[in-house]
Each structure stands twice: as structure tokens, then as C-alpha cells.
Amino acid sequence: MSMAPNPVPRLAIFGDSHYACLRRAHTEGLVDLSGLDLEYWGHVGRRFRMLEFRDGAIYPTDEYTADRFAKFNEKGRRFLPAADFDVILFMGCRIDLSLFFLGMLDAAMRGQHLSLGLRRAMLRHRLSSLPSYEMAQKMAAMGMADIYLHPVSLVGFEGPYYDSVKTDAMMQSTPQVRGEIWQFMAEEMAQDGITFIPQPEQTIIQGIYSDPAYITLNSLGQTDFTHRNAAYGALIYQQLLQHIQGAAELS
Secondary structure, three states: OOOOOOOOOEEEEEEOHHHHHHHHHHHOOOOOOOOOEEEEEEOOHHHHHHEEEEOOEEEEOOHHHHHHHHHOOOOOOOOEEHHHOOEEEEEOOOOOOHHHHHHHHHHHHHOOOOOHHHHHHHHHHHHOOOHHHHHHHHHHHHOOOEEEEEOOOOOEOOOHHHOOOOOHHHHOOOHHHHHHHHHHHHHHHHOOOEEEOOOOHHHEEOOOEEOHHHEEEOOOOOEEEEEEOHHHHHHHHHHHHHHHHHHHHHO
16 A cells, blocks of 8 residues: 555545535444544536546646535645545546446346456446546556545436346346456456445345435435435445555555
């Protein structure tokens, strides 16, 4: 781990609206973060079209976007430099890999063999279309901070978003099959210096959906099939903290 002499790990949570579950877990006291120097740097997803990576940092491309990100950061940061942190978690960040994941599930459950080369090509094709993933790659290549990634989670149960692609086969997927696909994705991202944090198995039901226990409500009190609650955020933090602790013990 590229840990700085600072005895307290410096952690940045970088995300779109999906990072709210982490802030809620933090503010609701569901996870102990007292051993971290923690900052959040994020905003709603449409602002991610106005970000770029240059000079070792993620910069907004206009003043309004810089103001919006600064508003929700503890130090009023207008850009996010890798050198200021030991660990950076990309949370959501418009990195949605669900259709790739569902396709792999369907093939596996049907017994269709996809070569390693084909699986890699398919995943790389999707990753190459995601600007935020490219930013994560570039930050990881710098070697200044350890880069972690948790993509957009599977949609909430009974949400309509998978209606055109879901199959009985993928909905019958097992934890073992899902775990094998997550592991493949983790191994591929590790080649880019990125540590992948998969969706916790206990949050998945019906093979392809997020459990209603982890779904949040929108501002109108209606079910939000896209975003997750504080309990989900606590599970992601637990995985991240285990990684940080393990890396510290090896350093």
C-alpha cells in the first residue's frame, strides 16, 4: 500500500448520488470511522459530464461545477488531487456494470461457455465507455493513492429497469456463480491497479435485484429503486475498512 507517513489514513470518497448511502452510514453511526482522516467529494451524476483528469487530479471543467463539488466537501475542495490521499474510493461515479454482469449470469446459468478472451473483451468494451473508470485508471497508475471502486448497485427488487433483459436463467443464479463473476471482474480491474468492491451477497435477492431492505426513498417518500440506504453504505464501508486494514498490516 502506498501509505504516507501520516499515522491516520487519508480517505476520500468520490461519488455521484450513490455515495449518499456512505454519508448516511457515517452520520447515523453505523460504522466506526474514527481511525480515518475522511473527506467526501461528490455530486449528482449529471455533473460528471463536467469532470476531467489532469495534472494528477480530477477537475471540474467549469466554475459552477467546481462550486457544487466544493459545497459538499469538508474542506471546500474545488478539485480532487490524488497526492492528498492514501485511499480513494470511487463510489458509483456513473460506473454501471449491471448489464455486463447480467449477461455473464445468463450465460453461466445456461451452461454457455464464453472464453476468457471474449469475457475480457466484453468487460473492457464496457469499461472503456466510462469516463470515470478512465479517471480511476489514471489515478491508480500514479501510485500515490490506493484506488478502490464500487460500481452502481443492482436495481431494487420490482424495479422496471431489467424487464427487457432479465431471463429466468439469470434470476435463478446462485451465490457461487455471482461470486465467480465478481471475482473475474476484480481480477481484470486489478490489472489496472484498482481494487474492486462487489455488491455484498446478502443484499441480492431473486438472483439479480437489490433487496428491498437496502432500498431508500426519494424526496417524495416514494420507493427509489436506484439508490441504497445507510445499511447498505455500512456494508460497503466494512469491506473497504477490511481492505485498508489488511494493506496497512502488509506495509
